[in-house]
Amino acid sequence: VALIGPQASRNAIPVAQVAENARIPMISPWSTNPDTTAGRQYVFRVAFIDPFQGQVMARFSFEEVDATKAAVLYDVASSYNKGIAEIYKQVFEAAGGEVVAFESYTTGETDFTKQLAKIKNSGAQVLFLPNYENEVPLQAEQARQIGLDIPLIGSDSWGTIAPEDRTQLEGAYFSTHYATDIADEPARTFIENYTTKYGHTPDDVAALTYDAFGLLFEAIQSQGLAEPEAIRTGLAGIESFLGVTGSMKYSGSGDPIKSAVVLRVVDGKFVFYKLATP
Structure with a gap:
């Protein structure tokens, strides 16, 4: 009824065309190239765009x-x-x-x-x-x-x-897309559970994928149906979603309106430096 992925733009762009033709909602967690969603009604992303x-x-x-x-x-x-x-x-x-x-x-x-x-x-x-x-x-x-x-x-x-x-x-x-050292409560809970399960801190791909499933569940819940058309309508209508990678909303396209963060490499770790808003 829906597709999560692909991640990289080089894969997401061709798969997006297949999903659009089949009228199957697709949510790419990590793809940032505009061509993934451009002109498409059934394709969404969690990441900001290039x-x-x-x-x-x-x-x-x-x-x-x-x-x-x-x-x-x-x-x-x-x-x-x-x-x-x-x-x-x-x-x-x-x-x-x-x-x-x-x-x-x-x-x-x-x-x-x-x-x-x-x-x-x-x-x-x-x-x-x-x-x-x-x-x-x-x-x-x-x-x-x-x-x-x-x-x-x-x-x-x-x-x-x-x-x-x-x-x-x-x-x-x-x-x-997010910084583990300035995480809010939802993100901290995700980071703790992920680290306990897999033994290491989740990277941005893991966080974005978690949010992709969260958006899918939100769309299904809002429509009361786990069917492609209902899911597409639900995704397009999300006005506010608080995920582990921050707050986001959709307004007329499959691209979310959300902030980015700038990280710095310090002693081999990724450390928060600055927030960048749209």
Whole structure:
């Protein structure tokens, strides 16, 4: 009667079209690319969208890091990475900054030294890496190896980077969906129960997935029916839902109106730094 997932945008976008054609409600917990929900009546998400977090981190680079020259390294073959990179560039330049290096690679590459050398020679004061958890630690390590010692900025995909892979990210900032160290009562209860069950703190994907099921149950309860049309109507009509990743509502689309948080890597831990509102 409904579908939870997929998580990553590269998978969620094609599946969303299938769900829409079949008129089956779909809730993607983690997908942030606008194309997942664009023009669709049966597809929803829990996460904020890429244009929002791209704007947040571009402004953060300009206003908080005080950078006037930025560089970006991104996977051109991934809709997630490419989309955020382009928005970041647009907003950073609109704020008065200059993107002096806009370097790309293709999924599966592991040697980024050529692109990083160009970034080093560009005079960039900050490096934006809107890439996945299996890529960012290696990119950061190679950057430091060639002497590129500028602040690193990231996106919500960083939230699943394992503690043992965060050494080269010390002091870096990234946008994400919730912070365990400022959790309210619903979030604290979820974190405690999850940690007891699985032996580690839940990352943002786990939290967003929990909220996706919460939204589904809310929609079913509001309509009194566990049927596709009723669920879609219920989801579209949610005006206020307090989940573990914060308060959210839907207004005319499958994209929630909600805040983001900026975290900093401190001693290998993700620590709350700042709240970013729509």
